Amino acid sequence: MTHTAGAQLWALGLSCVGWSLGAVALGLVQWRVWLVSDSEVIGSGRAWVGLWRACFDSHTHVTPGSGVMHCRYVGLAEAFTPPEMAAGQVLMLLSLLTGLAGNAGAVYSVKNLHFGMEKTSRTRAAFFATGGLCLSAAVMSLTPLLWNLSSVVSNQTIRFPPEFKMPPAPDSQQVGSAIWVGMVGAALMVVSGISFCAYRSPVDRRGGGARDNRTFESHEQL
Template sequence: MASTGLQLLGLVLSLLGWAGGAMVCAAPLWRVTAFIGNSLVRAQVVWEGLWMSCIIQSTGEIQCKTYDSVLALPGDMQAARGLCMLALMLCALALALGVLGAKCTRCLGRPSLKARVAQVAGALFLLAGFLYLIPICWTAHAIIRDFYDPAVADPHKRELGPALFLGWGMSALLLIGGALLALGSASPGPGSSLSFRAKNNPSKPAEGEEPAKAYV
């Protein structure tokens, strides 16, 4: 019963991490306009993401535009796109396998096969969580490096956007959910199965032991 609860908790956490990770990948809030001292380095607030950039005017008007060319983007941004899409596809596959291998479903017949499928789903969620972490940590490192680099002009400096912090949280949900799903799907060891059989058959003698004779 406890293992079933771990499976369900792992699936729920992984599903939340998957949905939040999709929002992080689509949000244009990875890089935001930096403040140097107490003043804004630009008259307009700029948001930058993997797929689009937005400009907020002083009047509150927001203008968003997708990037014109994928090839014109920096190499780290192209890699971040690919890793995020790969992580999303792995999460979709892991969710399908996790539902099939859950103990509360009747999709697969053999319990051993269901356990293996659920363990594979947990491993895929763990891999997706690591894939999410790579572009987020890479982008955060580039932002911090450029912010403290005196060779970079102030108008080109950026700060960490809220999408990065949300991405760290979603990665943690995927890692924790995948680990719980894998732990809850572990098949019982041979010792537990033998003890279970012994309890069900108390009259059966152990190996090497003579059966007890009944006297009238």
């Protein structure tokens, strides 16, 4: 009976959107926005620091193939890489893999409902496992997102090497759009995960109602 899977179909859609937003956040460079007063090198007075790259607009230092942008790769094992960025590189990738597995499990579980397999206990177990994967993916992504958010709010700097052409410290920092995109994606994964875990088959509902009726009838006989 396909109508029994309405909530789970919505949850599947939310988990797919949440996973996609997490992938977008991972690729964006706007995790931290550095505002600097010296615009001789950084033409716009603004630099962007992501998990994988640090970039800014410049007419004097241009990376080949990047237009007027200068970008440098941020390595996981580099001595200057702060722990919140290193954790983000690892945890965001793990979150994407876990979320992908969760979405695959959701497709399998919803397919079982559409093909009339909702009476089997393995469908409920599959929904519960799917919910656990979605919630785990959300926790993995929220950890570096909140950690980097805290670093921006406290105006923590990064000692980039000279070849990055970045200032020793920004005048101020702003939270980049990538963090907000990632947090929305994580929130959607949490909602979908809870919905998957809360699934109960119609058989379970009817069984609970039948037990309640039998209990009520026994009290009437007494």
